[in-house]
Amino acid sequence: MGSDPSLAGASAVALTGLAEAYRPRPVTPLMPWRFTGRLVKPYVITARGRSWDDQMVAVARSAAAKQLEFDDAMGAIGLGVVVLHLSDDATYLVVQSWAKDFQSRLSIFRGMDVDDLRPAPIGVAPCVWEQEVLSHERASYVSHILNAEVDVETWLDDCLDTRPAPKQGGIPSGT
Numbered sequence: 001m002g003s004d005p006s007l008a009g010a011s012a013v014a015l016t017g018l019a020e021a022y023r024p025r026p027v028t029p030l031m032p033w034r035f036t037g038r039l040v041k042p043y044v045i046t047a048r049g050r051s052w053d054d055q056m057v058a059v060a061r062s063a064a065a066k067q068l069e070f071d072d073a074m075g076a077i078g079l080g081v082v083v084l085h086l087s088d089d090a091t092y093l094v095v096q097s098w099a100k101d102f103q104s105r106l107s108i109f110r111g112m113d114v115d116d117l118r119p120a121p122i123g124v125a126p127c128v129w130e131q132e133v134l135s136h137e138r139a140s141y142v143s144h145i146l147n148a149e150v151d152v153e154t155w156l157d158d159c160l161d162t163r164p165a166p167k168q169g170g171i172p173s174g175t
Helices: 010-021 054-073 128-146 152-157
Strands: 027-029 033-035 038-046 076-086 091-099 104-111
Touching: 027 128, 033 054, 038 054, 038 128, 038 152, 054 076, 054 091, 054 104, 076 128, 091 128, 128 152
Parallel strands: 038 076
Antiparallel strands: 027 038, 033 038, 076 091, 091 104
16 A cells, blocks of 8 residues: 555555455446437446346446436437446346537436346446546547547547457367
């Protein structure tokens, strides 16, 4: 631990514990969701031992679509990002819509499973794994939409993918 005295004692122990427990999680980009007047880049993040299927994604898509419709009414401009995070402690759904005046709208839902997602309590913010996706998406939005000639197709193609590479000589499933 660094030598800054303001982070001594319990703070130093907490930071050390977090650093020792942190492990990257695979981020899987899905095919874009195309709604009338809206394009969405969906992702799934999985903690060790968690897995997802098409039915879970369909439920998340339905829940996200309701939030995205609300965002549209509040000034969203038709581009968004959705993150389904199957975490150790719960399931999270993060919905971000790009809005006018360089703003975004961010909503977080939480449940024990994708079937019981509810709005997260006030003050809940994206975790480090969700922020990894949102950070990538902010850079992609600036690069392909704001700093370019509004290249929506390139924006859609620019996805974060942190899944482990298949092992050389392994069976086709990548193991």
